[in-house]
Every structure is written in structure tokens, then in C-alpha cells.
Amino acid sequence: MNHMHMKINDATQHGKVGLIPFLPAGFPNREQFWKELEALDKAGAAVIEIGMPFSDPVADGPVVEKASLRSLADGIDLNWIFTELKARKGQFNAALLLMGYLNPVYQYGLEAFGADCEAAGISGLILADIPHEESQFVKDAIEPHGVALVPLIGLNTSRERMQLYAENASGFCYFVSVLGTTGQQKALPDRIKEKLAEAKAVFDIPIALGFGIENPAQLARFDGLMDAAVFGSALISHIESGKSSAEFMQPWA
Amino acid sequence: MKKGYFGDFGGQFIPELLMPPLIELEEAMQTILPSEEFQTRFIQMLKENVGRPSALTYCRHMSEDLGLDLWLKREDLNHSGAHKINNTLGQGLLAKMMGKEVLLAETGAGMHGVATTVAAAMLDMKAVIYMGAEDVVRQAPNVNRMRLMGAEIVAVESGTRTLKDAINEAMRRWLADQENTHYCFGTAAGPHPFPELVREFQQVISKEARQQFMDRTDGALPDVVVACVGGGSNAIGMFHHFVPDASVKLIGVEAAGTGEPGCDNSAPLNLGSSGVLHGMKTKLLQTDAGQIMPSHSVAPGLDYPGVGPEHAHLQDIGRAQYVTINDNQALNAFVTLSRREGIIPALESSHAVAYAIENKDALKGQSVLVNLSGRGDKDLGILDRIL
Ligand SMILES: Cc1ncc(COP(=O)(O)O)c(C=O)c1O
Numbered sequence: 001m002n003h004m005h006m007k008i009n010d011a012t013q014h015g016k017v018g019l020i021p022f023l024p025a026g027f028p029n030r031e032q033f034w035k036e037l038e039a040l041d042k043a044g045a046a047v048i049e050i051g052m053p054f055s056d057p058v059a060d061g062p063v064v065e066k067a068s069l070r071s072l073a074d075g076i077d078l079n080w081i082f083t084e085l086k087a088r089k090g091q092f093n094a095a096l097l098l099m100g101y102l103n104p105v106y107q108y109g110l111e112a113f114g115a116d117c118e119a120a121g122i123s124g125l126i127l128a129d130i131p132h133e134e135s136q137f138v139k140d141a142i143e144p145h146g147v148a149l150v151p152l153i154g155l156n157t158s159r160e161r162m163q164l165y166a167e168n169a170s171g172f173c174y175f176v177s178v179l180g181t182t183g184q185q186k187a188l189p190d191r192i193k194e195k196l197a198e199a200k201a202v203f204d205i206p207i208a209l210g211f212g213i214e215n216p217a218q219l220a221r222f223d224g225l226m227d228a229a230v231f232g233s234a235l236i237s238h239i240e241s242g243k244s245s246a247e248f249m250q251p252w253a
Numbered sequence: 254m255k256k257g258y259f260g261d262f263g264g265q266f267i268p269e270l271l272m273p274p275l276i277e278l279e280e281a282m283q284t285i286l287p288s289e290e291f292q293t294r295f296i297q298m299l300k301e302n303v304g305r306p307s308a309l310t311y312c313r314h315m316s317e318d319l320g321l322d323l324w325l326k327r328e329d330l331n332h333s334g335a336h337k338i339n340n341t342l343g344q345g346l347l348a349k350m351m352g353k354e355v356l357l358a359e360t361g362a363g364m365h366g367v368a369t370t371v372a373a374a375m376l377d378m379k380a381v382i383y384m385g386a387e388d389v390v391r392q393a394p395n396v397n398r399m400r401l402m403g404a405e406i407v408a409v410e411s412g413t414r415t416l417k418d419a420i421n422e423a424m425r426r427w428l429a430d431q432e433n434t435h436y437c438f439g440t441a442a443g444p445h446p447f448p449e450l451v452r453e454f455q456q457v458i459s460k461e462a463r464q465q466f467m468d469r470t471d472g473a474l475p476d477v478v479v480a481c482v483g484g485g486s487n488a489i490g491m492f493h494h495f496v497p498d499a500s501v502k503l504i505g506v507e508a509a510g511t512g513e514p515g516c517d518n519s520a521p522l523n524l525g526s527s528g529v530l531h532g533m534k535t536k537l538l539q540t541d542a543g544q545i546m547p548s549h550s551v552a553p554g555l556d557y558p559g560v561g562p563e564h565a566h567l568q569d570i571g572r573a574q575y576v577t578i579n580d581n582q583a584l585n586a587f588v589t590l591s592r593r594e595g596i597i598p599a600l601e602s603s604h605a606v607a608y609a610i611e612n613k614d615a616l617k618g619q620s621v622l623v624n625l626s627g628r629g630d631k632d633l634g635i636l637d638r639i640l
Contacts, residue, residue, distance in 0.1 A: 107543030
């Protein structure tokens with residue numbers, strides 16, 4: 001069983017939702033980033049998503065985009081991410097996941113990327129611009145290293161397509177709560193329920209709900225239909241306003 | 254070949270949430286596009302509203318000046334001033350018949366935005382146009398035209414504030430509004446099926462030009478066919494029916510910017526490398542770490558760090574050759590064609606004309622057919638800088 005799956009199971013077996021915070025690598029700056037990660041880990045994150053900055057993040061909303069572009073301007077790249085992670089291998093209780101877009105990974109070299117993920121203790125990968133149709137060459141490069149390609153599905157994903165993703169999927173399934181980009185909504189639409197139930201029936205790995213999530217109260221309606229929650233924009237804004245990650249995580253504990 | 258690929262290039266590198274509308278579009282291409290109703294209406298619109306077939310013009314003075322036979326395919330004479338209208342009427346009609354109400358588009362020079370707005374007005378749809386804030390300033394006449402014809406214009410402030418960022422924002426909007434909205438992509442690039450769809454609507458250029466040329470030359474074919482390459486739609490339209498003619502040299506002209514070594518340019522086929530952006534695997538201007546680099550050209554419509562995948566393939570297999578022309582060479586062609594023939598070309602098309610001027614010695618005695626993709630009214634503001 002993939003490490004991310006295990007960590008989310010740990011939470012759900014205790015009657016909790018698995019917590020999946022997202023931060024762009026190097027945010028808010030190089031040193032502080034690792035302190036935030038340690039704090040998120042201590043506060044009980046099941047999986048921590050580390051953003052790999054990209055110049056053209058089409059699936060991201062303004063908050064994530066701005067934070068990522070700032071990291072990019074600071075010179076954060078895959079070399080930095082892997083070097084720093086290798087130095088900290090084994091120090092995190094949470095499973096670690098890299099999130100980004102294909103091109104930087106493609107230029108790094110997929111084989112080298114897979115090997116470095118393993119060496120750095122990464123157990124999952126999200127590439128926002130890789131649908132099922134283009135996923136095989138990515139899987140071939142990372143799966144031998146124990147890294148799962150996390151499928152993203154949403155309100156417009158048919159059951160048929162869910163089944164395509166469910167075949168051999170490991171880690172968890174990321175359910176995008178909106179038709180849109182990250183961090184752009186306040187109210188989660190009711191039709192999420194129906195689609196979540198469909199996903200629950202199709203996937204035998206945990207389902208994480210993400211995009212536009214900022215507090216546990218939003219999730220009460222989806223009890224039993226999801227196993228984990230991803231939050232990015234809300235956490236980034238919280239840190240930007242000078243508050244701590246630990247404080248953000250508290251209501252979820 | 255894998256579906257949606259031209260050799261190594263193409264594909265569908267987009268978020269899963271955009272797959273359903275792309276699949277819907279692909280289905281419409283298979284069912285609606287070949288239908289008699291679509292074809293009849295489309296051909297009628299091209300004739301009645303666009304003014305097709307567009308003329309083939311022999312340039313008497315420049316041919317004499319250069320010592321070659323210079324021919325122009327006159328897409329500048331199309332309604333709204335460029336080849337873009339062929340594509341927007343095609344996609345607009347397809348979208349209308351799919352039951353969509355909104356045409357969403359990105360635009361660089363504004364020509365595609367204008368053409369989308371025209372299509373929306375003709376088809377009783379709404380046009381939403383994303384344009385880089387920088388281009389909104391550079392191409393003000395086109396912004397005014399779009400406003401007059403009723404488009405909603407969104408000035409994009411993110412990134413380099415040009416076409417690349419307009420595409421990013423338009424894709425985000427499409428993600429959110431996919432039910433009622435068709436993303437009327439402006440060039441033969443982006444995720445499958447756009448490169449094929451746009452080529453389908455632009456191939457009329459070479460279909461007409463090839464026949465017109467043969468009619469005027471007792472059946473001879475041109476020696477060289479030239480088109481400027483931004484995203485690559487006018488060029489693929491101009492090349493398509495000549496691809497099987499082995500004797501015809503196909504030349505795509507990319508923008509070299511100022512032309513100095515290391516300057517910002519828009520020449521991914523000449524100066525870029527393989528990568529993935531805007532839904533496609535293609536040649537890109539990028540750093541070693543895979544970040545997309547800012548592009549530049551004096552012609553906003555060429556100012557794009559990527560290129561349609563079919564061009565990357567034609568280059569790969571050696572069927573087409575891609576060269577560069579810099580800003581000053583293009584400006585020279587802009588002035589030369591205006592003075593010698595009374596035709597004001599778009600700055601984009603001026604790059605293609607400049608190829609003939611700059612290579613006149615090598616081309617001596619040959620027949621050179623240039624696609625004049627658009628007219629230069631939109632670029633008149635630049636005259637203050639050069640005259
Ligand atoms: C007149 C004209 N020519 C050429 C282009 C370049 O686009 P493409 O290479 O897709 O034809 C543009 C784009 O705006 C244009 O306006």
C-alpha cells in the first residue's frame with residue numbers, strides 16, 4: 001500500500017479526515033518554508049503537498065499562482081527541492097507529494113525525476129496537465145520508484161472516465177470541488193455529494209476533496225463521502241497575513 | 254500515429270476537467286462538421302461574408318526590383334482583415350450547432366479577437382476576449398473594433414501580459430464556463446483537436462492559392478511558398494495542399510525580435526526545444542529548468558513562445574524549413590510593400606514578405622508565393638516610430 005494511502009487510513013481509522021496541506025516550495029521564503037512544513041507535520045498532516053513552481057500554472061487561481069511565481073523568482077527549482085528534501089529524509093511523519101505541471105519535470109528528465117523522488121522520500125505526484133490519455137509515460141517512470149500518480153477528477157468526470165483512472169490507481173484520488181481553478185469559491189455546490197458518492201464506488205483508494213476549502217465546517221455535509229481534505233489558497237493567505245501553520249491546523253485537529 | 258499527434262508532437266496535456274469539453278468538440282468534428290448543413294452554411298458564409306475566394310496578386314514592381322516572381326495570397330482582403338476569420342466562422346458555426354452561446358477567445362494582435370467578435374455577432378452569440386494588457390495598448394484600434402461590435406474584453410495583467418498569458422487566463426475561464434462556452438482557439442496549436450480543427454478551417458487558403466496559381470501559370474507550381482509563423486495557423490493553411498508537392502519548398506518565417514544574440518524572440522522552431530505548454534508537446538522557448546521564457550516581436554501576433562505541433566513535425570521530417578526575420582527587416586518589408594505595391598501588410602505578414610526581400614539573391618528567377626495573412630491598418634500607430 002502506498003505511503004499516502006496508509007497515512008490517510010491512519011486518520012480515518014481514528015474517525016478523522018486526512019489533512020493535506022499544500023504549499024509552494026520555497027514559500028514564503030527558503031528558510032521559513034521548512035519551518036512551515038515541520039509545523040504542518042507536527043500538527044498532524046497526513047500528506048503534505050509541495051508545489052513545484054511553474055511559469056504558466058493554468059489550473060491555479062490567483063493566490064497559488066502569485067505564491068508560486070514568487071518562489072520561481074527566488075530561484076526555486078527541482079534541484080533545490082530534491083537537495084533539501086534528501087537532507088531531511090525520514091524527518092517527516094506525513095507522506096510527501098510533489099504537485100506541479102509536466103514541463104519542468106519533463107526537462108529534468110522523467111527517469112531522473114523518479115529516482116530522485118525515491119531518494120528524497122516522495123511517495124506521490126500530481127501533474128495538473130496530465131489527463132489519463134497522456135499519463136502512461138509518467139507512470140512508467142515513477143511507479144517503479146514507489147511514487148503514485150494521483151488522479152484528479154471533478155464534477156464533470158463521467159463514471160467511465162473515473163473507471164479509467166481507477167485502474168491501477170494508488171495513493172489517493174483527488175476530487176476537485178469546482179469547475180474552475182484553485183481557491184476561488186466560498187460555497188461548495190451540493191452536487192458534489194452525488195459525484196463523491198460515485199467516486200467512492202469506483203475507487204478503492206481514499207478520496208480527497210480539494211479546491212476552495214478553508215475550514216472543517218465546510219466538510220460536515222460530505223461526511224462518509226470523502227477521506228481527506230486538501231487546502232492551499234486558504235493556508236497560503238493565512239501565512240501571508242503573518243499567522244502560523246499550527247494555528248491554521250488547529251480547528252481540524 | 255497516436256491520436257492527436259503529428260509524429261512526436263501534439264497530444265492533450267490539459268487538466269482532466271478540460272477533457273470532457275475537448276471530447277465533446279472532437280465528437281462534433283466527427284458528426285456536425287461533415288454534415289451537409291454545416292458545410293453548406295460554412296461555404297456560404299466564406300463567400301458572402303468573408304469575400305472568398307481571396308485574390309492572388311502578382312507584385313509587378315517588387316518582382317522587378319527583386320529579380321524574382323513575387324505572388325501574394327491576399328488574406329488581408331478578408332472581411333475583418335486577416336486569415337483569422339476563416340477559423341472563427343468555422344468554429345463559431347460548429348459551436349452554435351453544438352448549442353453553445355458564448356465564444357471565448359484569446360488574442361495577441363487583436364485580429365483573432367476581432368474575427369471572433371464578428372463571428373459571434375453573425376451567429377447571434379456572445380464574445381468574450383482575453384488579451385494581454387500590453388497588447389491592449391499596442392493594438393488599440395482592434396480593441397476599439399471589438400468594443401464596438403459588442404465583445405467583453407478582459408485585459409490580462411499576469412505574467413508577460415501578452416498572448417501566452419491571455420491563453421492561460423482564457424483556459425481558466427473555459428474550465429469554469431465550459432457548459433455554455435466554446436473556446437474558439439485562435440491558432441493551429443493547443444490540445445488536440447484544435448490543431449486539426451484550425452487547420453481544417455484554414456486549409457482553404459492553399460486550396461485556393463494552389464489552383465489560382467496554376468490557372469495563371471499554365472499549370473506550374475510555385476517554387477517557394479512562404480508564410481509567417483506565430484502559432485502557425487496561416488502557415489499551416491498555406492502549406493497544407495502543397496505538402497504533397499515535393500518540388501515546392503515550404504518556408505515558415507519566425508520572428509527573431511531585435512535579432513541580437515540572446516534577445517527575446519518568437520522563434521521556438523529555430524531557437525527553442527521540445528517541451529509541453531498550452532496542452533501540446535511542441536517546440537518552446539524555455540529555460541533549462543522548463544520555465545517558459547518571455548517572447549518578443551514587433552508583431553504582436555507572432556509574439557508567442559510556442560508553435561503549433563504540426564510545424565514542429567514538418568520541421569522534424571524536413572518537409573518545411575523555418576527561418577527567422579528580425580523586427581527591422583519586417584518593418585522594412587512593411588514600408589516596401591506599401592510603397593511599391595500600395596498594399597499595407599500586417600507586421601506579422603511583413604515577416605513573410607521580408608523573407609523574399611532578404612533572400613532575393615538565392616531566390617533569383619524563382620516564383621515565390623507569400624501568404625499575406627493580414628492587413629496593416631492595426632499597425633499604423635507604429636509609423637510614428639519609423640517614418
Ligand atoms: C495578420 C496575422 N498574421 C499572422 C498571425 C500569426 O498567427 P498564426 O501563425 O497562427 O497564423 C496573426 C496573429 O494574430 C495575425 O494577426
